[in-house]
Amino acid sequence: MQIIQTHNGAKRLRVLISAYACRPDKGSEPGVGWNMARELVKRYEVWVITRTENQAAIEAELSARPVPGLNFVFYDLPLWLRWWKQGERGVHLHYYLWQIGIYSLAQDLHQEKNFDLVHHVTYGRYCVPSFLALLPIPFIWGPLGGGESAPKAFWQDFSLRGKIYESLRDLSCWVGERDPFVRLTAKRSAVAIVATSETSARLSKLGVKRIETIFGQTGINQQELSQLKQFSQSPLNTPIRFVSTGRLLHWKGFHLGLRAFAQANLEHSEYWIIGNGPERRHLESLASDLGIAERVRFWGQLPREEALSALGQCCALVHPSLHDFSPTICLEAMAAGRPVICLDLGGPATQVSQDAGLKIPAHTPDLAVQGLAEAMTHLAQNADMRERMGKAGQKRISEIYSWEIKGQFLVNLYEDILNLDKVKVPT
Numbered sequence: 325m326q327i328i329q330t331h332n333g334a335k336r337l338r339v340l341i342s343a344y345a346c347r348p349d350k351g352s353e354p355g356v357g358w359n360m361a362r363e364l365v366k367r368y369e370v371w372v373i374t375r376t377e378n379q380a381a382i383e384a385e386l387s388a389r390p391v392p393g394l395n396f397v398f399y400d401l402p403l404w405l406r407w408w409k410q411g412e413r414g415v416h417l418h419y420y421l422w423q424i425g426i427y428s429l430a431q432d433l434h435q436e437k438n439f440d441l442v443h444h445v446t447y448g449r450y451c452v453p454s455f456l457a458l459l460p461i462p463f464i465w466g467p468l469g470g471g472e473s474a475p476k477a478f479w480q481d482f483s484l485r486g487k488i489y490e491s492l493r494d495l496s497c498w499v500g501e502r503d504p505f506v507r508l509t510a511k512r513s514a515v516a517i518v519a520t521s522e523t524s525a526r527l528s529k530l531g532v533k534r535i536e537t538i539f540g541q542t543g544i545n546q547q548e549l550s551q552l553k554q555f556s557q558s559p560l561n562t563p564i565r566f567v568s569t570g571r572l573l574h575w576k577g578f579h580l581g582l583r584a585f586a587q588a589n590l591e592h593s594e595y596w597i598i599g600n601g602p603e604r605r606h607l608e609s610l611a612s613d614l615g616i617a618e619r620v621r622f623w624g625q626l627p628r629e630e631a632l633s634a635l636g637q638c639c640a641l642v643h644p645s646l647h648d649f650s651p652t653i654c655l656e657a658m659a660a661g662r663p664v665i666c667l668d669l670g671g672p673a674t675q676v677s678q679d680a681g682l683k684i685p686a687h688t689p690d691l692a693v694q695g696l697a698e699a700m701t702h703l704a705q706n707a708d709m710r711e712r713m714g715k716a717g718q719k720r721i722s723e724i725y726s727w728e729i730k731g732q733f734l735v736n737l738y739e740d741i742l743n744l745d746k747v748k749v750p751t
Contacts (some may be wrong), residue, residue: 363731451500469649474604555636
């Protein structure tokens with residue numbers, strides 16, 4: 325364990341954050357941990373417990389750009405308890421055990437610092453407990469997701485591996501909901517923050533007393549927003565080009581995007597797919613079978629800057645995911661002034677408003693493909709619609725999805741919880 329302390333100012337309220345994923349140089353959940361801490365330190369003294377794996381990146385960032393009031397405690401399991409973890413393999417068990425491991429550390433830290441509240445930020449899985457809920461201070465849980473699932477009608481397109489994955493995912497949620505420590509976490513939460521209605525419904529059944537909805541787990545900071553806005557300042561020339569980006573997994577629905585692109589059959593059009601994963605060969609074969617291989621480009625995994633540049637060269641994002649709860653790419657597309665075509669499921673359905681994109685009902689694969697194809701056609705043939713939706717998306721990001729707005733949401737929530745807590749103290 326190592327503590328980095330950067331606060332030299334006057335005493336403020338003290339907040340303890342649990343962030344298994346927390347890095348300044350990453351997006352997705354690591355970016356969530358880092359950006360939430362950065363916003364909260366504007367108002368509070370913040371201590372973040374995170375993995376030793378994140379230490380080098382955090383120390384480098386704080387050395388280059390110190391943040392007064394932001395303190396980190398790095399912890400990992402003993403080698404004999406983590407030797408089997410290799411990359412993503414075993415990550416869920418490691419995450420569970422890591423949370424057990426930080427409890428005694430958090431107890432000692434609380435005795436020393438006397439925190440006003442504790443907040444578990446990442447990972448945001450509703451069916452995994454946080455043992456920091458046992459601390460004798462108000463506990464905030466989330467933003468949480470994971471209650472979303474792929475509609476059964478879409479399983480017919482999955483490989484055997486994909487069907488096994490979905491079955492195991494559903495089983496893990498079922499087991500998690502019956503974990504006594506998950507139920508204890510739910511019971512002891514002053515509030516649970518959720519990103520989707522599906523997760524909210526699951527937490528209600530677990531007995532969470534108060535649930536607050538935030539518009540997605542992820543956000544866009546001002547530097548990213550300025551960078552992405554530049555793409556909307558230069559008009560796009562032909563060809564009409566769509567893009568999908570992410571890990572090439574069965575549940576990302578890229579096969580639906582390819583089928584829709586083939587069905588739309590637009591002249592002088594292209595479809596770019598950015599990312600790698602186990603479904604790549606299947607998707608390449610599908611593009612060939614559909615007769616669109618010459619107009620589909622598989623870029624593989626690109627550095628973040630190159631991926632964003634590619635997004636800026638396309639007229640719309642196609643994101644037909646079947647159970648994402650807070651995809652950053654939808655926010656990046658809107659910030660870049662690009663309409664989003666998505667299924668009316670999970671996080672994208674919340675992130676993308678009717679004036680910033682096209683949300684397709686997800687009843688059956690064939691109907692979804694038809695809806696995606698019609699959406700591609702509408703956007704390809706209507707430059708005014710693309711421009712109008714792009715501006716609406718940028719406005720939505722500025723008003724709802726900036727990290728500054730999310731930080732203020734948490735500040736308001738914290739102060740509400742602490743005021744409620746004061747009312748309950750006997751006199």
